[in-house]
C-alpha cells in the first residue's frame with residue numbers, strides 16, 4: 302500500500318498535537334495543550350446578525366463565484382487596519398485573501414520552493430509551517446530563538462554559508478515559545494538579510510493580542526521589498542471561517558494568484574461577506590480588547606502559579622501577548638516522560654519535540670493559557686509541578 306503515496310506526503314510529519322487533543326476530549330482533563338482561541342469570545346450574536354444582513358442584501362452575488370484575490374471590501378479593510386495600527390502602507394492589490402494563514406503558507410511553498418531549496422526556520426518553530434512547507438521538500442536550516450529573539454550570530458553564519466530562499470518567522474509572541482523579537486533583534490535580523498536574496502516570511506496571527514509592552518516594528522518596515530506578511534482573523538474573530546491573508550510584493554503576488562486559482566479558485570465568498578458585515582457594524586478594537594484582557598489575566602495567573610509551584614530550575618518565557626508560554630526543564634528531565642505522568646494526573650501540555658526539525662531539546666514543553674480559566678490554570682500548574690518534582 303505504501304507505494305501508492307507520493308514521496309512528498311510520506312516526508313511530512315504527522316501532527317502530534319492532533320493526537321494529544323484526543324486526550325483532551327475527556328472533560329475532567331485540564332488542557333494546556335491546544336492552540337485554540339477561547340470559544341467564549343466568539344461573537345456569536347453579532348455574526349448571526351451579519352449573516353442575516355448578507356441574506357437580506359446582495360445574496361445572489363454572494364453565492365456566485367468570486368475573485369481569486371478575495372472580497373474587495375475585506376481587502377480594503379485589511380489595508381486600512383495596517384495603516385491605523387502599524388502605520389504600514391499596504392496597497393490593496395498586494396493583499397490576497399486565503400483559507401486561513403495556513404493556506405498562505407501552502408501557496409507560498411507552491412510558488413517559491415523547489416525541492417532542496419533552503420528555508421531558515423525558527424527553532425523551536427511553528428509546527429503548522431514545518432508541515433505546510435515540508436510538502437515542498439525543502440532543506441530546513443534551523444536557527445534558535447531565545448528570550449529576546451533570534452540567535453543573530455547563527456543567522457549570520459547560516460545566511461553566509463548557504464543560499465536560503467526563505468526565512469520563516471513569527472516575531473510576535475511566537476508559537477510555540479511565546480517570545481517576541483526585541484526591536485534591536487529585529488534590526489539585527491534585517492541587517493543580516495539586507496542585500497541577500499532571502500525572502501522573509503513574517504507570520505503574525507497574534508500581533509494584535511498584546512497584553513503588555515509596546516508594539517514592535519514590523520519586518521515589512523525594515524525590509525519592505527523582501528518581506529511577505531501573513532495575517533489572520535482566526536485569533537481576533539473566529540477560526541472556523543478559515544479567513545486569513547497574504548501580503549506580498551507585486552511580482553510574487555502575480556504568481557501567488559495563479560497558485561490560488563490552481564488550488565481552489567477563491568476563498569468562500571459567503572464567509573468573507575459575513576465577516577465584512579461584522580467588521581462594518583461592530584467595533585473590532587473593543588472586541589480585541591476583551592480578548593486581550595482575558596488572555597493577559599490567564600497568562601499572569603499561569604506565571605504566578607509557576608513561580609509558586611515549579612522548582613526554580615525550570616525556565617519559563619514571559620509572553621507579552623498571544624496564547625503560549627514555553628518551559629525548559631532541567632536537562633536530564635524528559636518532557637515526554639513528564640507528559641505520560643501528567644496525563645495520569647489529568648493535565649496535558651505539548652512536549653517540545655514536534656517543534657524541532659532535528660535535534661530536539663527533549664526537556665522543553667509548550668503551555669497554552671487561552672482556554673483554561675484562572676482557577677483551572679492554578680490547579681493544572683500545581684498538578685504539573687507535582688509531576689515535575691517526582692521526575693527531578
Ligand SMILES: Cc1ncc(COP(=O)(O)O)c(C=O)c1O
Pocket residue numbers: 336400401402403404427429471476504506532533534535540543544545
Ligand atoms: C504561527 C501560526 N501561523 C499560522 C497559524 C494558522 O492560522 P489560521 O487559522 O489563520 O490558518 C497558526 C495557528 O495556530 C499559528 O500559530
